[in-house]
Amino acid sequence: MQNDLELSVSRRAFVAGSVAATAGPLLGAMPALAQAKTSIAVRIERDITVLDPAFRGGPHDANVIRCVYQRLIKQKDSSVETELDAAAELKQVSPTLIEFTLKPGQMFTDGFGEMTAEDVKFSFERFAVAPVDGKISPYKGDWTGLTGVEVTGTYTGKINLSQPNAGLLAIAIADASGCIVSKKAVMARGVEHNTKPVGSGPYQVVSVEKQRGAVLKRNPTYSGAKPTFEEIKVNFIQDPKTAELALRSGELDFAVLPPSVAEPMRSAQGIVVDQSPGLAYVWLGINMEKPPFTDLRVRQAVRLALDVDQMLLAGFNGKAPRLNTLIMQPILGAWTEAPVYKRNVVEAKKLLAEAGQTAIKTRITILNQPAYQTMALVAQALLKEVGITAELDVQEGGTYWDAGKGEAGKNLDLFMMRFNGKLDPNFLMQWFVSSQIGTWNWQRFNSPEFDRLYQEAIVESDPAKRAAIVIKAQQEMDKSAAFVWLTNDVAFAVRRASVKPAYLPGAIDWQLDRFTSV
Amino acid sequence: MSDTARYLVSRFVTTLLIVLGAMLLLFTLSAIVPGDPATALLGPQATAEYAKRFIAEMGLDQPWYRRLPTFLGHVLTGNLGTDVLSGRPVAGIVGAVLPYTFILTFASIGLAVVIGVPLGCYAATHRGSALDHALAFISVAFIAIPSFVIAIFLLLIFSIWLDWLPVLGAGQPGDWLDQAKRLILPTTALSVGWIGFIARLMRSSMLEVMGENYIRTARAYGLSDRMVTYKYALKNACIPTIAVLGMGIGRLLGGAVLVEIVFARPGLGRLIFDAIATRNFPVLQGAVLVVVLIFVVTNLLVDLSYSAIDPRIRRDGAPQAAGQ
Numbered sequence: 138m139q140n141d142l143e144l145s146v147s148r149r150a151f152v153a154g155s156v157a158a159t160a161g162p163l164l165g166a167m168p169a170l171a172q173a174k175t176s177i178a179v180r181i182e183r184d185i186t187v188l189d190p191a192f193r194g195g196p197h198d199a200n201v202i203r204c205v206y207q208r209l210i211k212q213k214d215s216s217v218e219t220e221l222d223a224a225a226e227l228k229q230v231s232p233t234l235i236e237f238t239l240k241p242g243q244m245f246t247d248g249f250g251e252m253t254a255e256d257v258k259f260s261f262e263r264f265a266v267a268p269v270d271g272k273i274s275p276y277k278g279d280w281t282g283l284t285g286v287e288v289t290g291t292y293t294g295k296i297n298l299s300q301p302n303a304g305l306l307a308i309a310i311a312d313a314s315g316c317i318v319s320k321k322a323v324m325a326r327g328v329e330h331n332t333k334p335v336g337s338g339p340y341q342v343v344s345v346e347k348q349r350g351a352v353l354k355r356n357p358t359y360s361g362a363k364p365t366f367e368e369i370k371v372n373f374i375q376d377p378k379t380a381e382l383a384l385r386s387g388e389l390d391f392a393v394l395p396p397s398v399a400e401p402m403r404s405a406q407g408i409v410v411d412q413s414p415g416l417a418y419v420w421l422g423i424n425m426e427k428p429p430f431t432d433l434r435v436r437q438a439v440r441l442a443l444d445v446d447q448m449l450l451a452g453f454n455g456k457a458p459r460l461n462t463l464i465m466q467p468i469l470g471a472w473t474e475a476p477v478y479k480r481n482v483v484e485a486k487k488l489l490a491e492a493g494q495t496a497i498k499t500r501i502t503i504l505n506q507p508a509y510q511t512m513a514l515v516a517q518a519l520l521k522e523v524g525i526t527a528e529l530d531v532q533e534g535g536t537y538w539d540a541g542k543g544e545a546g547k548n549l550d551l552f553m554m555r556f557n558g559k560l561d562p563n564f565l566m567q568w569f570v571s572s573q574i575g576t577w578n579w580q581r582f583n584s585p586e587f588d589r590l591y592q593e594a595i596v597e598s599d600p601a602k603r604a605a606i607v608i609k610a611q612q613e614m615d616k617s618a619a620f621v622w623l624t625n626d627v628a629f630a631v632r633r634a635s636v637k638p639a640y641l642p643g644a645i646d647w648q649l650d651r652f653t654s655v
Numbered sequence: 656m657s658d659t660a661r662y663l664v665s666r667f668v669t670t671l672l673i674v675l676g677a678m679l680l681l682f683t684l685s686a687i688v689p690g691d692p693a694t695a696l697l698g699p700q701a702t703a704e705y706a707k708r709f710i711a712e713m714g715l716d717q718p719w720y721r722r723l724p725t726f727l728g729h730v731l732t733g734n735l736g737t738d739v740l741s742g743r744p745v746a747g748i749v750g751a752v753l754p755y756t757f758i759l760t761f762a763s764i765g766l767a768v769v770i771g772v773p774l775g776c777y778a779a780t781h782r783g784s785a786l787d788h789a790l791a792f793i794s795v796a797f798i799a800i801p802s803f804v805i806a807i808f809l810l811l812i813f814s815i816w817l818d819w820l821p822v823l824g825a826g827q828p829g830d831w832l833d834q835a836k837r838l839i840l841p842t843t844a845l846s847v848g849w850i851g852f853i854a855r856l857m858r859s860s861m862l863e864v865m866g867e868n869y870i871r872t873a874r875a876y877g878l879s880d881r882m883v884t885y886k887y888a889l890k891n892a893c894i895p896t897i898a899v900l901g902m903g904i905g906r907l908l909g910g911a912v913l914v915e916i917v918f919a920r921p922g923l924g925r926l927i928f929d930a931i932a933t934r935n936f937p938v939l940q941g942a943v944l945v946v947v948l949i950f951v952v953t954n955l956l957v958d959l960s961y962s963a964i965d966p967r968i969r970r971d972g973a974p975q976a977a978g979q
Contacts, residue, residue: 184929186740194696194740275697275705328742347751348921348929349824372823374919378807383822383919386814535690535934542694576703 174654176368177636179647180380180392184373185351188334188342189323190316191263191274196557196645199313201351201371204650206316206336207361209237209257210306214651215639217467217560219311222361223252223337225292227310232301232598233282235310239292244358245319246341252317254294258286259320261296261309269323278567279314280305281595301596303603304561312559312646339364339650348373353649364650371649381631384408390636391652393644396456397507399629407634414458414465415626416558416643418565421501421516423619424541424549426581434492436618439551440478441485442523443516443621452512457624462611463565465625467642469600470562470607476615485523495524502530502552504537509553512623516551527551541579549579555626557645562607566591569614580619587613666958670951677947678723678940685936686719692934696740712739713937726940735941745941749926753945755825756923759915760907762842764900767849772896774850775857779892780884782862790854797851803913806844810917813840825920841918845911849903853896860892867891890964897964901957905950909943 186194190202203211207223221227226238243252263269265277266285282298282305289295298305309315322335332345339361340353350373355364372389374380377398383389385405394402403410421443429435449457462475489495501516503509510531517527527550532540541549558565568577570588575581590610597603614620628644639651692713693706714722729736735745774794778787813820826834864870865888873883912924923942930939 187742273702273705273708275702277702277705331742346921347748348925372919374823375916375925376919379810379822379917379919382810382815386818386822388821388823534932535688535695538694539689539691542691 174635175366176370177366177390177652178370178372178383178388179649179652180372180374180383180389181350182373182375182377182393184348185332185345185371187331188345188351189331190260190313190318191276192272192331193276193313200647200649201342201353202313202316202334203646203648204338204340204353204364204369205334205342206318206338207243207252208311208315208317209239210311210315212311212641212646212648214648215641217307217642219306223317230295232596233298235296235298235305237294237296240360241292243337243360245322245335245337246356246358247322247335249319249322249335252319252337253291254286254288256317256320257294258288259323260317261286261315263323264314274314276314279309279312301598303595303598304563307561308559308564340369365653369649369652384631384633387633389633391630391632391638394629394631395508396453396627396629399631400454400456402631409632409634411630411632411638412456413628413630413642413644415624415628416465416468416560416641416645417555417626418460418463418465418558419553419555419623419626420460421621421623422552422554422580423621424546424551424579424581425583425617425619426547427550429492429494429497430550430619432492432494433618434488435494435497438485438488438492438494438523439520439525440618440621441481441488442520442525444480444519445478445621445623447480447519448512448515449624451515452508453624453627457627460622460625462622463569463614463620464562464607464611465558468558468560468562468565470594470604470611472608472611475611478621480519482522489524497525499525499527499550500530501527502532502537502540502549504553504555505531505533509555513553541577543575546575546579546581552579553623554579558625558643559646560641562603563591563595566594566607566610580617582614582617582619584613584617666955670948670955673951674944674947675727678727678944681940681943682719682723682726685939688934690934692936695932695934709739715936730944735944736937738935738938740935745938748938749923749942749945752921752923752926755921756908756911758838759841759845759911759920759922760904762838763845763907763911764849764904766842766846767853767903768896768900770846771850771853772857772893774854776861776884776889776892778854778858779861779865780880787858790858794851794854797847798855800848801913802844802848802911803917805847806841806914806917809840809844823919837918837920841911841914841920844914844917845907853899856896856899857892860895861888864888864892894961894965897957897960901954904953905946908949909946 181197181200183195183197185201186198188198188202188205190206193199193202209222209224209227210219211222212218213220223239223243224237225240228236230236237257239252239254239257244250245252261280261283262285264274264280266283268274282300282302284297284299287295287297317337319335323330326333326335334342337359339356339359341356343352343354345351351371353369353371355367374383377394380389380392380394381398381402384392384402385408399410402408423430423436423439425431425436445459449455449459461477462472464470464472501513503513513529517529520527539545541552556568567573569582570578570591571583574583587610590606590613594603594606594610597606630638630640630644632638635655637653637655639648640646692715693709697706697709710716714725726736733746735749737744738748774790778790781787810822814822820840821837824837826837870883870888873887909924909927911922912928915922915925923946927939927942927946930942
């Protein structure tokens with residue numbers, strides 16, 4: 138018995154020992170393997186176009202730009218708060234004067250020397266004040282009010298404004314328009330600088346290939362915190378389904394995907410799906426200058442005829458939060474008390490009868506994307522019930538984005554629109570001022586009061602007062618009944634479990650240099 | 656002037672006319688198609704002054720009938736224009752994606768020939784057999800299924816379930832093994848339809864040729880079936896297939912868009928597709944011109960190959976009866 142027991146124990150010990158001997162090193166090695174990941178791949182849905190901050194092609198370029206260049210200040214990890222980046226000090230001396238002092242020893246890559254205040258002046262002024270070769274930046278609006286940058290020393294300077302600009306820090310200085318380029322490099326490289334950028338940020342661009350994307354390598358001369366990954370492959374993958382398969386196979390580590398693709402991935406092994414409210418805004422607009430929508434009662438009837446929740450259920454599987462006004466949380470001036478319009482067929486019909494419109498024929502112009510098409514179909518059915526017959530005009534991007542512009546815009550009836558947002562209320566409001574009629578104000582919303590409030594919000598530096606102004610402006614929009622707010626979209630950030638991404642609210646603006654291993 | 660020289664000159668003139676016609680059509684369409692390039696390319700951020708400058712830099716402030724001669728004049732000097740958005744020369748952009756397109760196109764057509772021709776021959780020589788019926792069914796199925804559907808299934812099976820092959824792109828530059836691995840699935844996806852098509856075409860051509868007098872004569876001389884089939888019948892039966900391959904190469908050069916998108920591979924098709932979507936006319940013009948040129952040259956080579964295969968076919972393209 139004793140021998141049997143000893144033998145039995147011995148066997149168990151042997152098995153346990155074997156398992157421990159096998160699993161131990163493996164388990165021990167697992168964290169080491171996770172740490173050993175030196176390269177990650179992320180997906181962008183548009184091809185890299187221009188990596189020069191002043192002429193960037195959109196958010197996809199900006200995400201690379203922000204980790205290649207430094208700014209005076211930048212957003213903290215996944216936060217709207219800012220911290221010093223290239224600046225040792227940044228001081229708002231008055232509403233129209235900002236002083237900065239650069240940290241010494243910040244070197245541009247490719248031997249273009251140390252960053253000085255002269256580079257800051259060049260970087261900011263080229264947007265509009267002193268364009269190089271007469272090329273005014275499409276992002277000129279980010280620097281509204283800038284009159285010039287005065288260089289007061291090698292590392293010091295003053296940013297002078299003609300009028301206060303409350304959004305300057307968030308929209309320009311801390312964002313892609315505030316990236317500091319090397320004056321020497323821009324002048325020496327010319328258009329080549331678009332794809333061979335010279336920065337001083339955490340990463341440098343190794344290659345940019347048409348239709349493939351970019352490869353970034355850690356910048357050894359970067360003076361700030363060392364990023365986790367040695368290499369980031371920024372892959373241009375047009376098809377979300379391909380991105381899904383690449384994530385599943387482990388070839389891709391991070392992507393922002395549409396709900397229909399991301400949602401089923403929740404159960405996939407090794408994949409994490411992070412869902413958060415978006416920072417875009419989607420709405421159904423009504424052209425106020427096109428009869429019969431010139432009549433407020435008709436616009437109000439359209440608003441009451443629609444069931445936003447039902448449309449969102451159809452378009453986004455109910456995953457997208459409802460939007461009731463232009464400015465959403467966490468942006469300053471979010472109107473939390475905004476009216477939530479419920480469908481009221483009786484009231485809608487009454488309004489139409491009062492307006493003498495009982496059989497309206499109209500058209501809803503939309504982009505050829507599934508979510509909009511589905512929502513428009515629901516809207517079509519809902520409008521039919523109150524006596525409005527709407528046909529759908531589904532257009533591809535190139536045609537659609539021109540539909541509300543110039544003379545053509547006068548013929549638009551109803552349309553669905555989506556704009557990307559940023560963390561400043563004026564950025565979101567800018568498209569609805571009267572000067573944008575014929576450009577991006579497709580509602581042809583012409584409110585002198587809104588225009589005045591917009592200007593007032595730009596120059597108001599007190600956040601509480603500014604928030605009150607922004608809310609008033611939204612009330613003006615609400616009164617017009619030209620906007621049926623739908624959603625601020627929903628962002629599905631899908632990642633491999635071994636990678637922790639960093640991005641600002643809405644997941645449009647990424648902080649690639651702050652991606653870490655888990 | 657010899658027949659060959661006359662023939663080449665006439666083909667050269669035809670080529671020029673085709674190119675001119677294609678570009679004329681493209682420029683006319685670009686003037687008709689709605690959509691503002693500045694809006695499509697720059698988005699809401701672009702100021703009116705920037706958009707105006709952008710349009711002028713693209714040359715779109717000029718009518719198409721002025722832009723066309725300017726474009727063709729630049730082409731003669733090797734300048735396909737400049738992508739105004741990135742500032743890069745269009746020739747460089749096209750040149751960067753062209754190798755990927757060539758590799759994918761020729762690999763797909765090559766695979767289709769290697770598999771489709773023997774299958775067609777076998778079906779023709781074993782007419783009515785179970786395998787012939789099975790091949791007919793499979794061939795039609797292959798032709799009917801769109802290549803992008805096959806691409807997705809291939810990815811699911813070989814990349815996700817079996818984990819044998821990668822999903823994305825064209826591989827690391829300089830790493831031939833990686834590039835070859837990433838070529839397997841797109842090539843297969845594109846060639847499947849062509850395998851079915853070539854097999855069907857080969858089968859019917861072979862059956863037609865096998866009924867010709869010279870084949871009966873060869874048999875009457877006592878030549879073996881193998882000799883008759885593979886030496887005499889196959890050579891002539893290949894001619895329609897070669898003609899189709901010429902067209903096929905042309906179609907794949909610019910038409911592999913969906914497969915390129917599914918595998919996130921660079922290529923001319925995707926370049927043209929994106930250029931149309933964003934109304935990037937300088938890139939569109941340059942890329943289309945290259946596709947037209949390759950298409951015309953490929954078909955010229957195909958035409959020339961007929962006479963090499965079948966001496967009865969004269970360079971004027973008219974087949975003449977044997978013995979004349």
